[in-house]
Amino acid sequence: MRDLLVTRGADGTPLYLQFARNLRDHIESGAITPGDALPSERDLSEMAGISRVTVRKAIEALIDEGMLFRRQGSGTFVLRRIETPASVLSSFSSDARLRGEDPGVFWMIKSYAQPTEEEAAALSIPPSTRVARLGRVRLSAGEPLAIEHAVVPADCLPDLTSIGDSLYEAMGRSGFRPVTGTQRVRASLATPTEAGLLGVQQNSEVLRIERVTRVESGRAVEFTRSVYRGDRYDIVTELRGIGAEPD
Known part of the structure; x- marks a missing residue:
């Protein structure tokens, strides 16, 4: 040097x-x-x-x-940037372990409630359905990387006190581990609260991800809104051709 x-x-x-x-x-x-x-x-x-x-x-x-x-x-x-494929449904915890890092979680909310109209529509459930509302900061090797707010029908989860680092592992124990899903990703700036939770400056770049996941039968079992640090994550998408272009 x-x-x-x-x-x-x-x-x-x-x-x-x-x-x-x-x-x-x-x-x-x-x-x-x-x-x-x-x-x-x-x-x-x-x-x-x-x-x-x-x-x-x-x-x-x-x-x-x-x-x-x-x-x-x-x-x-x-800083080591994290590449995450946009076409693979995986959990934060399993991704961290694949990188050789220990996942962690700081719980902000873990309670039962009724869904909002938007949440009920996303999950295709009646507004009277009991859901679990789960808010947490996700950590990898002790570093805060993401904020997640998930809404899951209560019957798709075990008792809330038994949920550890991995939501998908808990859903799997109840027979509702997601296998497919759709998500939207957009660029944004961290609010003061988000910046404080993630340990970054206000207005730092973040990725906002909205995800709905489903089990094999097609039932929607999770509606999650997440905020990921833009300085740490790259969303990678594999592209395929659609055939020869017309002359």
């Missing part, structure tokens, strides 16, 4: 932006890989021949870009 040296006055660009650009180039080239810790601010200062204040400003700029993140008491790390 010795080529992080900054040339003063080279092109009129502020030194911290020059250094941020050099760091970005290293990350994008693979010289610093996702999950790696950066050297200390003092070491970076010596490598680049600039002040620690300049190094700190550059790091903060890359944190704002979503390229780096700080872990309290551990240092600054290169």
